[in-house]
Amino acid sequence: MKIMTKKTISGLALSVALISGAQAADVEVMHWWTSGGEAKALGELKQSLAKQGVGWKDTPVAGGGGSNAMTVLRARVLSGQSPTAVQMLGFDIQDWGDQGVVANLNQVAKQEGWDKVVPSALQQFSKYQGKWISVPVNVHSTNWVWGNKAVLDKIGVGVPKNWNDLILAMKKAKKAGYVALAHGGQAWQDATVFDGVVLATGGVDFYRKALIELDPTALSSDTMKRVFDRMAQLRGFVDKNYPGRDWNLASAMVIKGKAAFQMMGDWAKGEFLSAGKQPGKDFVCFRTPGSQGAITFNADQFTMFKVDKAHQQAQQQMAKAVLSLEFQIIFNKVKGSVPARTDISGERFDDCGKKAIADLKEAVNKNSLVGSLAHGHAAPAAIKSAFYDVITAHFNGEFSSEEAVKALVSSVKNAS
């Protein structure tokens, strides 16, 4: 009887050890990549880790912009059950660095030479007090316009070179019975359009002054008023059912030829590609007219959280895999973005990808690579949301441009 108990106990202990052993090689990844193109891109990382014997526990939290995921994360961290890695953007990474709950990746970073290959604008977010805490997956940019080639051909317009061209093209599209601008009425989407319009209207210096340095004179300037006027102009080209529409549904309108343009970050390209469309042939991509040569970027990163000893090995393996050359190329081809390292050439990318990589190089050299406000790379969440409130209220016709400028100054002041 006694022997039996002993056996059972040791058996139990063994199975517990086996279970935890199996867990030790797992990474738990929290993310909000749930749309078609995004999920496919993430599948690549899953596979590449599986080849190294690292299991993948998927914790997707749907919701554009990741605000839902951050809520779940907060609860997880407060209850002491941090995931291994969490998809994260911009200032959120620094905020979490502040809380002292993130892992230190300096060892891998040194081995792999990350300091040399990752653009310094990105490192600003990936490092906290000199320590690598986060691994950039890609560089997205938000000042893109996507157009349906067939629709543009039918209404007889080429790629718009400046703002007036764009407005003219939209007018033609509207007249021909298309939705001129496919858009979803969610605050972050309104703000994404705003990114490009500010850059196109005021240029890089104005963008920095107003949205990054939050200079009150820039915020209340005539240029800012003109930005809002242009936002109102765009509003006139959106169909009336836009409130609450998800961005990928807006992309689908362009893909299906119901709409002419969409102003959205380059993750939209992932949707076009997964619908089997080809850049240059079925759709065109161009920078928000007037913002050529400058980029508003946001970079998805996997921020690594403190985990117990057993999981650290897998965590480091994942960090290494994310920034590996091969994965960066495969992933970003599917996702629509650009690799987060500067030592990758555009060869294996499509037309839009080649253009994006060249644009990024140009922007890094010209120092015209600025963080996207809409995606939390220009200002912390509280201020970003203050911008959201005003932009979205104005876009929905609650404010005139003058009122919006006034509201912007006071909201930003109130939030900081």
Add this chain to the structure above:
Amino acid sequence: MKNSSNPKPADKAIAWLQTQLPKLVLAPSFSIILLFVYGFIIWTVYLSFSASRMLPNYEWVGTEQWERLWNTLTWQTALDNLLIFGVLYIVLCLAIGLLLAILLDQKIRLEGGLRTLYLYPMALSFIVTGTAWKWFLNPGLGLERTMQEWGFESFEFNWLIDPDMAIYTVVIAGVWQASGFVMAMFLAGLRGIDNEILHAAQIDGAPTWKIYTRIIIPQLGPVFMSALIVLVHLAIKSFDLVIALTGGGPGNATALPATFMYSYSFTRNQIGVGASSAVFMLITVAAIIVPYLYSELKGSKK
């Protein structure tokens, strides 16, 4: 047991246990409520005076977060919306509920079936109600499009996407959901009224509408009160309906204090401001419920 003048110790223990048992049984749930309801209320009040941003932070900053709250544009919108939504929702629910109850009270056939039919919306969660009405009111999918396809070309109903009118769609969906429940309460109240008085009034030749306005409705006072209390707190804490129906939009046009609280606490890294808005909501509810409870307690003591 009572005739023994010297009770045994065991009996004594049992008697003690019998008097103490209710307290013992209630103690765990009581202490849990004490901690998780009242404890967290105090915690939230404290947070509203702290420097909390992304995670709770216990540094005392005085009324800074409260000032920030009142300087926030969306908070003003949320309060205006609460006023519009709250008043209309409560008045319409009471009016429609009472009307339906009176109509159902006419000893009609199939009453049970009809009652269930009217009560049924309450069985749905607000998320379902919100989503269903979102589709129904969406100009490109629902009512407007259907009417236009039927040939009423000029028919327009785009409240859902009109920032000025969107809050009224929340009222419509909310009233649809809750008026059946209010009806059930009134119906129970109507059934509780003494038939003798009604017969006497009928014999005296009073017309039906007079019987209702002079005799029946005044007697429904307590039901009115209960319905009001339920509706007031439903209105103030209203969250899921708005999220499902409009997502707080277009823009921030349908923000309510509850959605404001959620977004500031959990998505904007402003826990302090979120906490002050939560405390404000609590104060609003308390301002209505405490006098009511007080008058009830006073009434029962008499």
